[in-house]
Structures are given as structure tokens and as C-alpha cells.
Amino acid sequence: MQAQDVVQIIQERAPLDLAASWDHVGWQVGDPQAPVRGVLVALDPAETVIQEAQDRNCNLIITHHPLLFQPLRALDPMSPVGRRVARLVRQDMGLWSAHTNLDCVLDGVNGALAHALGLDPASLRPLVPLAQGAYRLEAWVPEALTDMVQDRLRAAGLGTVGDQGARFWELPANGYAGSSFLEETAFVGIVSADRLTAVRAALAGLGPAVPVHLTPLAHHRGVVGWGAVGELPVSLTRAELVDRVRERLGAAHVRVVPGMPGPDAAGPDAYRTITVCGGSGGSYVPDAARAAALYVTGECGYHHAQDAQLLGLTVIEAGHFYTERPVVARLAAWLRFRADVPVYESQLDTAPFVTA
Numbered sequence: 001m002q003a004q005d006v007v008q009i010i011q012e013r014a015p016l017d018l019a020a021s022w023d024h025v026g027w028q029v030g031d032p033q034a035p036v037r038g039v040l041v042a043l044d045p046a047e048t049v050i051q052e053a054q055d056r057n058c059n060l061i062i063t064h065h066p067l068l069f070q071p072l073r074a075l076d077p078m079s080p081v082g083r084r085v086a087r088l089v090r091q092d093m094g095l096w097s098a099h100t101n102l103d104c105v106l107d108g109v110n111g112a113l114a115h116a117l118g119l120d121p122a123s124l125r126p127l128v129p130l131a132q133g134a135y136r137l138e139a140w141v142p143e144a145l146t147d148m149v150q151d152r153l154r155a156a157g158l159g160t161v162g163d164q165g166a167r168f169w170e171l172p173a174n175g176y177a178g179s180s181f182l183e184e185t186a187f188v189g190i191v192s193a194d195r196l197t198a199v200r201a202a203l204a205g206l207g208p209a210v211p212v213h214l215t216p217l218a219h220h221r222g223v224v225g226w227g228a229v230g231e232l233p234v235s236l237t238r239a240e241l242v243d244r245v246r247e248r249l250g251a252a253h254v255r256v257v258p259g260m261p262g263p264d265a266a267g268p269d270a271y272r273t274i275t276v277c278g279g280s281g282g283s284y285v286p287d288a289a290r291a292a293a294l295y296v297t298g299e300c301g302y303h304h305a306q307d308a309q310l311l312g313l314t315v316i317e318a319g320h321f322y323t324e325r326p327v328v329a330r331l332a333a334w335l336r337f338r339a340d341v342p343v344y345e346s347q348l349d350t351a352p353f354v355t356a
Contacts, residue, residue, distance in 0.1 A: 017300050040348065064109070068085075128226040135193075226277065228277070300315050
């Protein structure tokens with residue numbers, strides 16, 4: 001199995017096109033066509049994680065946090081980033097990251113956090129839904145027209161897997177239609193709003209021999225957006241929720257911004273509707289306050305905490321690493337279901353802070 005086949009499993013659930021414009025997701029280091037011996041899934045591309053991958057005989061690391069946020073002007077092996085890049089290259093090891101694209105799919109970072117805290121999965125919805133702006137492309141193309149359609153899609157601004165900024169996949173779709181055997185290629189991918197008109201024009205005029213479907217992304221694996229809102233099976237007090245966060249996330253240090261008492265009938269300080277946002281969620285405090293009375297996030301800055309107080313929102317801050325770590329197991333589960341190579345979850349705590 002090649003590296004690009006492994007990461008495609010994740011891209012189908014968390015398309016790279018969903019990433020924030022400032023983010024650098026996807027390939028950080030490595031050859032997409034390299035055969036994979038084993039995969040290590042981790043939150044951070046830390047040097048200790050690279051060593052862990054080497055110890056497990058893995059030559060592909062998949063992380064949530066990217067290593068390269070800015071282009072490298074020089075590969076300085078003495079710099080924090082250059083040192084890790086150089087080591088990955090020397091060891092012929094690939095590194096691929098799913099960052100904000102994994103944050104905004106409901107079964108990604110925030111779905112994993114909500115599951116860890118015991119929220120009812122059927123109740124989950126995005127805290128801040130994304131405006132509809134992307135579509136899932138599915139086109140079944142006869143073999144004789146495959147090259148032409150591929151050229152048209154590339155001219156419309158889409159690239160195949162392995163290109164920078166991959167947008168669509170070509171999959172064999174041979175089968176029978178009645179008694180006739182059809183040799184076809186399925187073109188499947190994500191089309192952003194700014195490319196929609198060009199893609200429609202590229203596929204126009206192909207006739208009934210090429211069925212084309214462009215489905216709003218909101219109908220593909222659920223609505224997308226930032227954070228999540230959900231319901232607990234039973235109401236819990238603030239103290240009970242703090243204990244649950246500490247125990248289930250393994251967070252050694254939890255900070256609380258006290259808000260107003262909970263609104264549920266179970267008691268004067270009980271909560272059932274909970275908002276969550278893994279990682280840095282301070283900027284969503286106003287949205288969380290409109291959705292519920294309690295918010296669990298990884299980081300909430302000083303001024304955002306003051307805003308929460310004024311809005312009567314209780315905030316439980318459990319640390320960036322600990323609120324995002326549950327997604328490691330989820331990514332590994334996605335891969336194990338379809339990949340035919342060993343998949344491991346990192347056992348390392350790479351949080352940079354310790355409790356003094």
C-alpha cells in the first residue's frame with residue numbers, strides 16, 4: 001500500500017479543501033508513492049514521535065499539527081523545524097498532517113472530544129456551522145473519455161492525488177449495465193465554491209454517457225463547522241464535569257472560569273447541554289454562550305475568559321494537547337478499517353507545559 005492510499009482514507013472524511021486558508025495541511029515531508037511499512041498516528045510532529053515511529057518500524061507519520069506552517073528558506077538542521085525535517089529525510093520517513101480540515105468535520109477533533117466526555121453522538125451539531133461553499137463531485141466516465149475529462153478538470157483548477165493541493169481521485173469503476181460490461185473511471189473529489197462554475201463548464205456537454213453529481217458538502221458526512229454542541233445523557237454539576245474532564249482526558253491541570261449556575265432542573269449547578277472545542281477555542285466564547293451555559297476547550301485566553309464571565313458562561317480549560325488527543329484514536333480507527341498495513345497510536349504526551 002502506498003502512502004497516498006493511506007492518507008486518502010482520511011481525506012475522504014476530512015477533505016483538505018476544508019482547511020483554513022492560512023493552514024498548511026497534507027504532505028509535509030516524503031514521497032506519496034512510497035510503499036508503507038507501518039503508520040504512526042500522533043498529535044504533534046515532535047522529535048520523540050519520530051523516534052517512536054522508528055522504534056515501531058513505521059515509515060509514515062500522520063499528525064494533527066503540521067510541522068511546516070511557513071515555507072523553509074533554508075534547511076538549517078540546528079533549527080527546531082529544520083532538525084526534524086532533516087531527520088525525516090535521512091530516515092526516509094513521510095509526514096502528513098490533517099489540521100483545520102480535521103477540526104471542522106463533526107466526526108473529527110470535536111466529535112472525538114465530545115465522545116470522550118460522554119455526549120450523545122446523535123445530539124451533536126457544529127457550534128459555528130460553516131457557510132455552504134463546497135461540493136462533492138462524482139462523475140462516472142467511460143474509458144474512452146477519461147483522459148479528456150481529466151484534462152478538463154485540471155484546466156478548471158483541480159489536481160489529482162499526488163499533486164500539490166489534491167482535489168480529486170480517479171478510481172476504477174468497472175461493472176455491468178444489464179448484459180454489457182462497462183470500463184469506467186470514477187472521478188471523486190471536493191469542489192470549492194470558487195471552482196464550481198469552472199467545473200460545471202468543464203463537464204458540460206458530455207451527455208448521458210457521463211453521469212455527474214455535485215452534492216453540497218453539508219450532505220456529505222454531515223454538516224461541517226467549528227466546535228460542537230451536544231447533550232449529556234444526564235445532567236452533571238460543574239464539579240462532576242471538572243472531574244470527568246480531568247479523568248477522561250488525562251489533563252493534569254484544569255482551569256475553570258465560573259459562570260452562572262446551570263439551567264437544568266437537576267440542581268442549581270447542573271449542566272446537560274455542553275459546548276466543546278478542542279485546542280484553541282477562546283475566540284468562540286460568544287458562540288458557546290449563546291448555545292449553552294458550559295464550555296470545554298483547550299485554551300481560553302485572559303480576555304476571552306473575562307468575556308465568558310460577563311456572559312455568564314462557565315469555561316473548563318483542559319489544555320490544548322489533552323482536548324485534541326482523543327482524535328488520535330479516531331484517526332487510527334479510520335485507517336485500521338481500510339488500510340492493510342500496521343497502524344499504531346502514539347503513546348507519548350507531547351504537551352509542552354508541566355504543572356510546577
